[in-house]
Amino acid sequence: MIAGLRRNPFAVIALIAVSAALLWLMAHQAAAKPGGIFWLGVLILWALIWIGNDALSGLATTSSVAVRLRNLAVPAIFGITLLLLWQLIAKGFGIPLVLLPAPSDIWARLITSLPTLKADFIQTFLRAVLPGWIIGSLAGFLVAILCDAWGFLKRGLLPLGNLFAALPIVGVAPIMVMWFGFDWQSKVAVVVIMTFFPMLVNAVTGLQAAGALERDLMRSYGASYLDTLLKLRLPAAMPFVFNALKINSTLALIGAIVAEFFGTPIVGMGFRISTEVGRLGLDMVWAEIAVAAIAGSAFYGVIALVERAVTFWHPSYRAQKGS
Amino acid sequence: MAAASVIEARELSLTFETADGPVYALSKVNLTVHDGDFVSFIGPSGCGKTTLLRVIADLEQASEGHISVNGMKPDEARRKRAYGYVFQAPALYPWRTIERNVALPLEIMGFSAAERAERISRNLDLVNLTGFEKKFPWQLSGGMQQRVSIARALAVDPKLLLMDEPFGALDEIVRDKLNQQLLELWGRTKKTVVFVTHSIPEAVFLSTHIVVMSPRPGRIIDVIETKFPKDRTLDIRETPEFLKVAHRVREGLRQGHSYDD
Amino acid sequence: MTLAATRSRPSLAGAFAHGSTLPVTIIVLIVIVIWYLAAIPMNRVLSEPLIAAAGGGLGNTLSISWSLPRPVLPAPHQVLIELWNTVFIVAPWRPKSLLYHCWVTLSSTLLGFILGTILGVGLAIAIVHVKALSRSLMPWIIASQTIPILAIAPMVIVVLGSIGLTGLLPKSLISMYLCFFPVTIGMVKGLASPDPMQLDLMRTYNASTTQVLWKLRWPASLPFLFASLKVAIAIALVGAIVGELPTGAQAGIGARLLNGSYYGQTQQIWAALVAAAVMSSGLVWLIGFIERRVALAMGGRP
Ligand SMILES: Nc1ncnc2c1ncn2[C@@H]1O[C@H](COP(=O)(O)OP(=O)(O)OP(=O)(O)O)[C@@H](O)[C@H]1O
Numbered sequence: 001m002i003a004g005l006r007r008n009p010f011a012v013i014a015l016i017a018v019s020a021a022l023l024w025l026m027a028h029q030a031a032a033k034p035g036g037i038f039w040l041g042v043l044i045l046w047a048l049i050w051i052g053n054d055a056l057s058g059l060a061t062t063s064s065v066a067v068r069l070r071n072l073a074v075p076a077i078f079g080i081t082l083l084l085l086w087q088l089i090a091k092g093f094g095i096p097l098v099l100l101p102a103p104s105d106i107w108a109r110l111i112t113s114l115p116t117l118k119a120d121f122i123q124t125f126l127r128a129v130l131p132g133w134i135i136g137s138l139a140g141f142l143v144a145i146l147c148d149a150w151g152f153l154k155r156g157l158l159p160l161g162n163l164f165a166a167l168p169i170v171g172v173a174p175i176m177v178m179w180f181g182f183d184w185q186s187k188v189a190v191v192v193i194m195t196f197f198p199m200l201v202n203a204v205t206g207l208q209a210a211g212a213l214e215r216d217l218m219r220s221y222g223a224s225y226l227d228t229l230l231k232l233r234l235p236a237a238m239p240f241v242f243n244a245l246k247i248n249s250t251l252a253l254i255g256a257i258v259a260e261f262f263g264t265p266i267v268g269m270g271f272r273i274s275t276e277v278g279r280l281g282l283d284m285v286w287a288e289i290a291v292a293a294i295a296g297s298a299f300y301g302v303i304a305l306v307e308r309a310v311t312f313w314h315p316s317y318r319a320q321k322g323s
Numbered sequence: 324m325a326a327a328s329v330i331e332a333r334e335l336s337l338t339f340e341t342a343d344g345p346v347y348a349l350s351k352v353n354l355t356v357h358d359g360d361f362v363s364f365i366g367p368s369g370c371g372k373t374t375l376l377r378v379i380a381d382l383e384q385a386s387e388g389h390i391s392v393n394g395m396k397p398d399e400a401r402r403k404r405a406y407g408y409v410f411q412a413p414a415l416y417p418w419r420t421i422e423r424n425v426a427l428p429l430e431i432m433g434f435s436a437a438e439r440a441e442r443i444s445r446n447l448d449l450v451n452l453t454g455f456e457k458k459f460p461w462q463l464s465g466g467m468q469q470r471v472s473i474a475r476a477l478a479v480d481p482k483l484l485l486m487d488e489p490f491g492a493l494d495e496i497v498r499d500k501l502n503q504q505l506l507e508l509w510g511r512t513k514k515t516v517v518f519v520t521h522s523i524p525e526a527v528f529l530s531t532h533i534v535v536m537s538p539r540p541g542r543i544i545d546v547i548e549t550k551f552p553k554d555r556t557l558d559i560r561e562t563p564e565f566l567k568v569a570h571r572v573r574e575g576l577r578q579g580h581s582y583d584d
Numbered sequence: 585m586t587l588a589a590t591r592s593r594p595s596l597a598g599a600f601a602h603g604s605t606l607p608v609t610i611i612v613l614i615v616i617v618i619w620y621l622a623a624i625p626m627n628r629v630l631s632e633p634l635i636a637a638a639g640g641g642l643g644n645t646l647s648i649s650w651s652l653p654r655p656v657l658p659a660p661h662q663v664l665i666e667l668w669n670t671v672f673i674v675a676p677w678r679p680k681s682l683l684y685h686c687w688v689t690l691s692s693t694l695l696g697f698i699l700g701t702i703l704g705v706g707l708a709i710a711i712v713h714v715k716a717l718s719r720s721l722m723p724w725i726i727a728s729q730t731i732p733i734l735a736i737a738p739m740v741i742v743v744l745g746s747i748g749l750t751g752l753l754p755k756s757l758i759s760m761y762l763c764f765f766p767v768t769i770g771m772v773k774g775l776a777s778p779d780p781m782q783l784d785l786m787r788t789y790n791a792s793t794t795q796v797l798w799k800l801r802w803p804a805s806l807p808f809l810f811a812s813l814k815v816a817i818a819i820a821l822v823g824a825i826v827g828e829l830p831t832g833a834q835a836g837i838g839a840r841l842l843n844g845s846y847y848g849q850t851q852q853i854w855a856a857l858v859a860a861a862v863m864s865s866g867l868v869w870l871i872g873f874i875e876r877r878v879a880l881a882m883g884g885r886p
């Protein structure tokens with residue numbers, strides 16, 4: 001059956017669309033505490049979507065647009081199905097809100113609490129995460145250049161940097177809260193410390209990444225240290241720098257949110273999560289997590305886009321053209 | 324010809340669909356290999372020698388035409404473990420010692436421990452590597468590694484041996500020695516060997532049949548039969564008959580090779 | 585790197601030029617000096633009246649700034665004393681002992697790490713073998729790395745608490761959740777790392793999927809496994825510590841941090857931090873040690 005489907009994209013798409021639509025309709029009926037036949041139907045529809053998705057993922061195409069569409073559609077269908085099942089199970093089995101709110105509850109909460117969510121987002125993301133990420137990464141980068149210029153510093157600092165990069169640095173949060181107060185300043189400090197070491201270690205590695213041949217070439221031109229740095233070694237280091245920036249984007253969000261567990265003014269994503277958990281307002285917690293997820297992915301996505309523009313020459317991008 | 328045919332290819336074609344358009348790797352290939360033959364494929368780089376060998380081994384599927392191995396479809400033959408394959412590179416597993424590398428196919432095919440030990444020592448002895456059982460691949464030279472991979476292919480004692488430039492990366496002296504050992508082995512065990520090479524002397528020295536191929540699209544332009552005695556030594560390379568055959572191979576290669584591209 | 589430094593110890597000048605022991609020592613010394621100096625101005629708010637009462641002077645300033653009971657920044661020796669007192673003076677099974685708290689955190693770290701590794705490896709094996717799964721699940725696994733998962737730690741603890749799960753398991757689940765990501769990603773790469781020729785070789789033997797997995801994919805993936813395990817165990821420890829925060833936990837490194845910040849016990853916070861650092865580097869070192877042993881057994885070049 002799957003082999004047959006593989007040759008007929010329209011049948012596959014129709015199968016998925018109809019099954020998903022039926023599942024969507026059933027999700028609206030779920031609150032009525034339905035019986036066994038209902039759940040059997042859900043299982044069958046789920047299986048049908050899975051079969052359709054499996055066929056879709058194995059669809060033989062040569063056009064690159066179709067490949068790209070397929071690579072987007074398959075995970076999207078998987079995610080949507082999961083959301084629908086979540087909705088069905090949460091509503092159908094009447095799972096209490098304090099355990100697992102249904103996606104519809106979370107959505108309703110998200111819509112009605114937009115002002116609160118916005119204030120939290122500004123406090124945590126714009127005031128703490130972004131400045132901390134910029135300062136920490138920049139500092140790490142500058143120290144890496146210093147290390148690179150002065151070998152003694154590199155040999156002294158790099159082992160320590162490697163050590164620190166693996167330490168549970170979030171633990172400094174209570175100290176920073178004590179030093180810099182409850183507001184965003186202490187969160188920035190935590191984020192700076194957390195993002196400094198990954199950037200240091202990666203940038204130092206990156207600055208050594210330029211090949212010996214290319215370096216000899218620069219030497220044969222009689223290029224100065226600065227010329228070599230700007231024209232060869234910094235460009236060669238960019239993939240490593242962006243790798244650190246991506247790692248740091250996640251670390252920064254974690255650092256800011258966890259630091260808020262140790263004390264905040266009454267606003268912020270981490271604060272909201274911990275207080276709403278205390279009041280068993282799980283729908284609000286999930287709404288906050290959804291915002292954090294969207295912000296985190298968007299942050300990461302923007303960095304990835306800039307990376308693509310800056311390091312287009314890197315083999316990892318050239319290789320992607322074919323697949 | 325009394326011997327049964329081991330490989331039978333009729334109008335075999337293979338096209339690779341790539342992002343930059345189709346690559347015609349094989350075009351209308353006709354080939355018969357009889358039991359006990361030693362057949363060499365020779366031809367310029369990229370003419371489809373490896374591809375043809377891979378089709379025989381069911382590592383690649385033909386787009387058109389018909390092929391049988393031992394009278395079966397290639398995938399049946401592979402399932403019956405009808406052949407041993409020696410790749411262009413040793414492809415040893417770096418985490419296994421030499422003896423355990425040779426043991427790999429034996430483990431997979433479910434031989435008993437005693438049988439395994441016996442076959443390992445016999446085949447390592449055959450390729451002159453006794454004493455290296457406990458070494459790891461990186462502790463051996465490139466030529467020794469390639470000999471291990473030959474021992475590994477021989478360990479399951481296949482009737483049909485498919486070898487893709489097994490001595491390509493070796494120096495002339497080692498190559499001569501291994502050529503002679505391979506010839507002895509073939510004479511003794513009456514195996515059928517299909518052998519890919521770039522070297523004209525090697526092809527002429529080893530083979531009963533030399534298949535000359537040409538590129539774009541890959542096809543067979545000549546099949547040359549040699550009639551040297553089975554117990555020949557390297558000295559025959561100086562004889563006029565040898566040079567005559569070598570000349571014919573060279574001419575065939577030259578014709579197939581278009582210099583205008 | 586340290587190995588090279590200890591093996592060739594020709595001269596001080598040589599160490600200065602090549603080894604890293606001396607530079608590291610010097611940098612650490614500089615940090616300690618700065619630390620001591622910084623403690624003076626940072627503790628000024630608390631120390632000023634005391635210094636004035638004692639009659640001022642450099643000696644008083646130093647001795648008082650470096651020995652306050654609840655300093656803003658404790659001097660290094662104060663942290664060491666706190667460590668000494670809580671590690672060696674108190675019996676390790678008493679809640680006053682730092683070792684006790686380390687053990688609480690370590691046990692949930694290890695449990696979560698083991699669960700997360702099993703889950704991560706299992707998922708990677710499934711993803712490598714089922715194409716539909718890799719196409720549909722992999723993008724989500726990668727995307728979920730951009731989400732601050734630690735943020736849901738409190739929720740997990742409370743939700744599990746409300747259905748009666750308390751103690752070790754909820755914290756371990758957070759560690760597990762954090763560490764299965766790096767393991768899955770690393771193992772998907774590792775299990776797919778054998779080169780085509782090695783896979784073709786297995787095909788010529790007509791090897792079964794399980795045989796290819798155990799004889800080729802699994803051993804080939806071990807370097808990737810250990811690289812991800814080092815990341816995973818460090819992050820599992822972070823997960824366990826953060827998991828101890830929301831319940832106002834009674835025990836564990838996280839509880840020490842939280843208690844310390846409630847009551848202004850700075851030495852306690854710093855001591856807990858040092859303990860966490862030692863545990864983290866110890867665990868990472870342990871994985872590295874096992875990795876070297878395994879690599880040696882598998883014919884890795886020494
Ligand atoms: N997997 C593949 N996808 C696309 N094209 C391929 C693939 N494998 C081989 N080819 C193409 O098929 C042609 C024949 O390749 P093949 O490897 O059989 O050559 P060969 O004769 O063995 O060359 P060499 O002597 O260099 O080993 C070449 O043009 C090659 O580019």
Ligand SMILES: [Mg+2]
Pocket residue numbers: 372373374411487
């Ligand atoms: Mg080839």
